[in-house]
Amino acid sequence: MVNERSGQKTDKKFRFLVTEHLGDDGLQILQDAGDVQLDVKIGVARDELLKILPAYDAIVTRSGTPMDKTAIEAGTNLRVIARAGVGVDNVDLQEASKRGIIVINAPTGNTLAATEQTMALMLSVIRLTPYAHASLKMGEWDRKRFTGRQMSGKKLLVIGLGRIGSGVASRCRAFGMEVMAYDPYVSEKKMQELGVQRVTDLMGSLSLADVVTVHVPITKETHGMINEKALRAIKHGAYLVNCARGGIVDEAACAQALRDGRLAGAAFDVFTQEPPSADHPLLADDLTDKIVLTPHIGANTVEAQGEVAKIAVSNALSALRGEEYDHAVNLPFMEQHLNYKQKNFLRLARKMGILAAKLIENDGGPAVKCKVTLRGPFLCDDDTPGNKLRPYTVAALKGFLEVTHGPDANYMIAPILAAERGIEVEETTGEPRTYRNVIDVAIEAQNATATLTGTITEEGRQHIVKMNDYWVDFVPHGQMLIFQNHDRPGVIGKIGKLLGDNNVNIANFNLGRKDTSGLALAVMEIDGTVSDELMSTLEHDVDMIWATTVKLNGETKE
Numbered sequence: 001m002v003n004e005r006s007g008q009k010t011d012k013k014f015r016f017l018v019t020e021h022l023g024d025d026g027l028q029i030l031q032d033a034g035d036v037q038l039d040v041k042i043g044v045a046r047d048e049l050l051k052i053l054p055a056y057d058a059i060v061t062r063s064g065t066p067m068d069k070t071a072i073e074a075g076t077n078l079r080v081i082a083r084a085g086v087g088v089d090n091v092d093l094q095e096a097s098k099r100g101i102i103v104i105n106a107p108t109g110n111t112l113a114a115t116e117q118t119m120a121l122m123l124s125v126i127r128l129t130p131y132a133h134a135s136l137k138m139g140e141w142d143r144k145r146f147t148g149r150q151m152s153g154k155k156l157l158v159i160g161l162g163r164i165g166s167g168v169a170s171r172c173r174a175f176g177m178e179v180m181a182y183d184p185y186v187s188e189k190k191m192q193e194l195g196v197q198r199v200t201d202l203m204g205s206l207s208l209a210d211v212v213t214v215h216v217p218i219t220k221e222t223h224g225m226i227n228e229k230a231l232r233a234i235k236h237g238a239y240l241v242n243c244a245r246g247g248i249v250d251e252a253a254c255a256q257a258l259r260d261g262r263l264a265g266a267a268f269d270v271f272t273q274e275p276p277s278a279d280h281p282l283l284a285d286d287l288t289d290k291i292v293l294t295p296h297i298g299a300n301t302v303e304a305q306g307e308v309a310k311i312a313v314s315n316a317l318s319a320l321r322g323e324e325y326d327h328a329v330n331l332p333f334m335e336q337h338l339n340y341k342q343k344n345f346l347r348l349a350r351k352m353g354i355l356a357a358k359l360i361e362n363d364g365g366p367a368v369k370c371k372v373t374l375r376g377p378f379l380c381d382d383d384t385p386g387n388k389l390r391p392y393t394v395a396a397l398k399g400f401l402e403v404t405h406g407p408d409a410n411y412m413i414a415p416i417l418a419a420e421r422g423i424e425v426e427e428t429t430g431e432p433r434t435y436r437n438v439i440d441v442a443i444e445a446q447n448a449t450a451t452l453t454g455t456i457t458e459e460g461r462q463h464i465v466k467m468n469d470y471w472v473d474f475v476p477h478g479q480m481l482i483f484q485n486h487d488r489p490g491v492i493g494k495i496g497k498l499l500g501d502n503n504v505n506i507a508n509f510n511l512g513r514k515d516t517s518g519l520a521l522a523v524m525e526i527d528g529t530v531s532d533e534l535m536s537t538l539e540h541d542v543d544m545i546w547a548t549t550v551k552l553n554g555e556t557k558e
């Protein structure tokens with residue numbers, strides 16, 4: 001082992017603490033490593049944990065060890081927190097990032113297990129298997145009562161076509177099902193490769209599906225997605241399966257849909273509150289023969305637990321050794337070594353990704369390609385390995401996916417999310433033109449393309465200088481109203497009056513025009529909020545082609 005500060009060899013070993021049951025494969029990696037001292041303290045009490053944490057370089061947990069601010073502060077020598085699983089709800093990511101602690105998870109290790117759990121629940125509820133088993137255990141032999149349905153020939157709706165959703169779709173096709181998929185962020189190419197039919201109308205597709213399975217993250221967009229309205233639209237006698245996240249389905253509304261017969265059955269592995277309370281609506285006695293419930297065991301296979309343990313442990317060990325590693329869910333440690341100018345360009349690239357997403361979100365459809373071109377010696381002269389994306393490209397992807405996927409789109413997982421959605425990522429370099437160092441970001445969607453050019457001045461100010469082929473010049477900061485309008489007298493004045501009448505102040509205004517076009521593109525930095533009603537008025541009464549609002553945090557740490 002080499003001391004990072006002195007560069008001298010030392011006999012000191014990396015001290016690992018394991019506080020929860022870990023797959024044997026992961027433990028074996030640590031036991032075999034000559035530079036690791038391993039302590040396994042399963043179920044260590046909180047007070048004891050806080051006392052012993054200062055002695056460790058890394059801790060490996062699952063979900064039962066809270067690594068909150070207090071614990072992180074206690075771990076004065078912690079450099080890595082490794083979570084043997086996907087979720088990191090038990091880790092204070094912001095506090096860990098502030099202290100330069102790498103937080104690592106294992107997002108791919110349980111994909112197959114969660115896919116198979118979905119299939120298990122789907123088959124169980126459709127074929128009435130658990131109820132038949134319970135009946136037989138009671139001494140009954142009632143074959144007629146347990147007449148289920150076949151999956152072959154039925155229509156399946158997969159909501160969310162990521163890794164798990166794709167796996168479920170493939171397996172259900174093998175069962176002879178006709179598979180539809182609702183995911184506005186997945187390209188047509190991926191849909192075709194999986195052999196599934198794209199649907200864009202969620203309510204309409206719910207009315208057609210015999211079986212509905214949910215595989216989306218929990219975000220503002222997806223929270224309560226399957227609500228009372230959706231459950232009234234669902235095909236009478238359909239089945240619903242949720243192995244994704246609690247909160248996506250309105251559980252009380254689902255219980256009522258089962259009572260009303262709108263749903264023939266439902267299966268849940270996840271719940272809004274875990275564990276669910278005794279009076280949870282899905283635990284009602286009158287629903288016993290219509291529902292299958294499991295205690296969030298989607299990832300609980302021997303193989304999956306071994307795989308997530310290997311992924312978490314091996315990456316944690318590589319991070320400590322200064323080697324390449326994957327799946328850091330907070331700031332990569334390399335960012336700690338970026339200088340101010342590099343970090344400034346990183347933030348600029350992220351904002352450009354957000355702006356690109358907002359430019360195409362209304363009519364663009366799912367993204368199919370993200371191209372980032374870096375121009376200039378500062379941006380192109382780095383030691384990024386040829387098989388890895390530069391930080392600026394990842395930052396642009398992160399910004400774009402923050403809008404389309406949710407706030408959990410961190411730097412390390414952004415390329416994975418892009419790959420899941422069939423988004424081709426292209427990174428190129430080129431010679432500078434008007435400005436010495438420039439980032440070009442182009443997001444190509446099925447029905448539209450958004451292009452932006454950004455730079456940073458010698459004074460360190462971020463500027464967007466071109467947007468959708470219109471030359472503009474604005475600082476991407478704060479709340480902005482962006483719109484395209486017919487380039488004729490009186491339009492801007494009318495917009496200003498409408499904003500003023502609604503107590504929205506214009507802080508800055510930039511307009512881009514083309515000599516060969518009768519249209520203009522404008523960016524207004526505003527103080528205040530544009531309500532939905534005001535936006536509708538602006539779009540319809542002021543000769544706008546389109547309009548959108550975007551809020552960019554200033555120099556908040558990513």
